[in-house]
Amino acid sequence: MTVLVDAAADPKGGEQPVRPPKGRWRRTAIIASFLAPALVVLGALVVYPIIYTIYRSFYSASGDEFVGLDNYVTMFTNEATFTAIRNNVMWVIVAPITCTVLGLIFAVLLEKLKWKTAFKLIIFMPMAISMLAAGVIFRSMFQEDPNLGVVNATIAGVQNVFSDASSYPGARPRDGFGIIAEGSTIVSEAELQTGSSQDFPLVGVRQTDLPADAAQAEPAPAANDTQITGTVFLDVVPGGGGVNGEIEQGKSGLPGIRVDAVAPDGAVRGYATTGAGGTYTIEGLSPDESYRVALPATNFDQGFQGVAWLGPSLINAVIILSYVWIWAGFAMVMIASGLSAMDRSLQEASRVDGANEWQVFTKITAPLLSPVLIVVFVTLVINVLKIFDLVYVIPPGVSKPAANVIAVEMWTVSFGGGANQGLGSALALLLLILVLPSMIINVRRFREERGR
């Protein structure tokens, strides 16, 4: 404040050195009382910290040893911090562009919409909630178990529509009936001639997991000399009883299982799929060969286990997606207001001249919008550089290293157990340096507006 008061007392470079009028002192005091609270807070809690952080970044973890540029060297050589910097670069390239492009598309498309206010509100709403809440939402959506995470559940649902093969995870052969498990494949122990029959009494499938078309197990029809037949069935009578290995009343056939006839050289010579009663007939086999009958492992797959979205390789995509969910609305609202403020006569004129909508958009609308697009983009870049909450919240422990960004690493090394505030200060300063260009843009924009 001293600068201010002194300066005001001597306004025009010493024109009136002696005894300024009493009113001027009063006026200075009044102006100072308006400005002082804000300037004191800004000075003590923003400007002083910047200076202290610069100073602190040249000192060691404990702060009592001058280490020169060591912290800055560490920053680019330490694996965790380097991953963080690399991820930040990726964020800055991907997230602002995605948000701006989506926002532009939405803003253009919604113009002719009858329910555009509702649409805007829906897309814009995530801006109001905390990134913590958004993080909880996305972490739960992308859970790996298809029973819990809605994204994997959707993928599983789509896969089920396109593949009708029944799957019997956990099924295994009943011991002592000539069939054995080899890995996940179930095969006959003996090699069979054509015209014979091989049944597969299986256990380990719950009654509730049987497909809807499963019916009472039936004995296989007799095979001729180019066929092998048999029945694949669940060798359990619900409620107990029955004789193991026998096809009896109450035992269910297992439909939809693929059955292969495997020649001694390992080649599959023929195959069939079991029907509702579990029966199969493999046709077209040669009477000169003998075959082992196999139920290949695909019958017993676990099915779709879910994409590991939150694993180290995909975690960044998920977090960026959550960011886009929040900030695309910001881009849309900004661009839409730019569009509505636009003078449309040029567009109309070019339409009359025969330009199509795409030409009107790329040649006229987009260039006119470019100032708004730049503001949106720069704002998003600044925001993305400092991204913290989402990266802190969404990744589970194992993927945290892969998802690291500068702001999170800065928190980790200075407060989250790292106890190295020297390195933390250097990282904070890196963030400040990265936003410098946008500060310059801000100042330049301000000056241009004044100049007008």
Add this chain to the structure above:
Amino acid sequence: MTVSDLQIVKGKKTPVQRVLGVLSSSVVNVVLILVALFWLIPSIGLFFTSLRSGGDNAASGWWTVFTKPAELTLQNYANLIQNPTIMSSFWNTIVIAVPATVLVVLLGALAAYAFAWTEFWGRDWLLIVVIILLAVPVQVALIPLARLFGAIGIFGSVFGVILFHVAFGLPFAIFLLRNFFTQVPGELLEAARIDGASEWRIFFTIMLPLGLPAIASLAIFQFLWTWNDMLVALIFTNSESQPITVAIQSQLRQFGANIDVLSSGAFLSMIIPLIVFFAFQRYFVQALLAGSQK
């Protein structure tokens, strides 16, 4: 081509053009309905998750409520209300966000008035400093202010967090309000000054009432910003003074086991911002349009 010719060209479309127009607008409608659904599903999912028991959530996804509506229960919210940690953190959020908003508006408006309507040496340079400070990342202040607040004994209390948010909210507040105040007609102020009104009187009786739309924009923006903050509170509060964002994030380590607290807690933390947002979204948009660089 005369004007009337033009109107004919514009008004009469061939049947093919008309069909194409209807088709493309219905395609746009369908696409945007799908987009809107995609944008809604995450929040709807959280909402339904919060209305199912922990056991149900561990066994199946929230969408099963569509086939088994009987699963819906308010038990998570009942538990939440009886959870002293969550409830006191909710109260702390209010205790932090309201004063931080009021102070930013007040200090920002005072300074903005001085920048807009008084002359003093170095005014433009000072304003440029404020504009530079707009984009300063909070990270540069975390370590120094943790030390400073520790030294004066407010580290771990809500006062530190409030001060922090006031400091980092001020540049935007000054920038936004100054821009608005400069548009107030100068004759009004001159007339008041000639009538002998003091600067304070002008500020409170003319500038603040006229600046109400801008002040509302700023207040809503600042309130949402402070309410939703997690990083600053994570460092500057302790278990007594933590806001709800920090209380909820401490449950994250066991995501699956704590999904009942996490989902209902997250939804609780969203209620007030959503009310503010839907009630005042026009002002919120204005604050963003005014050039947010936060």
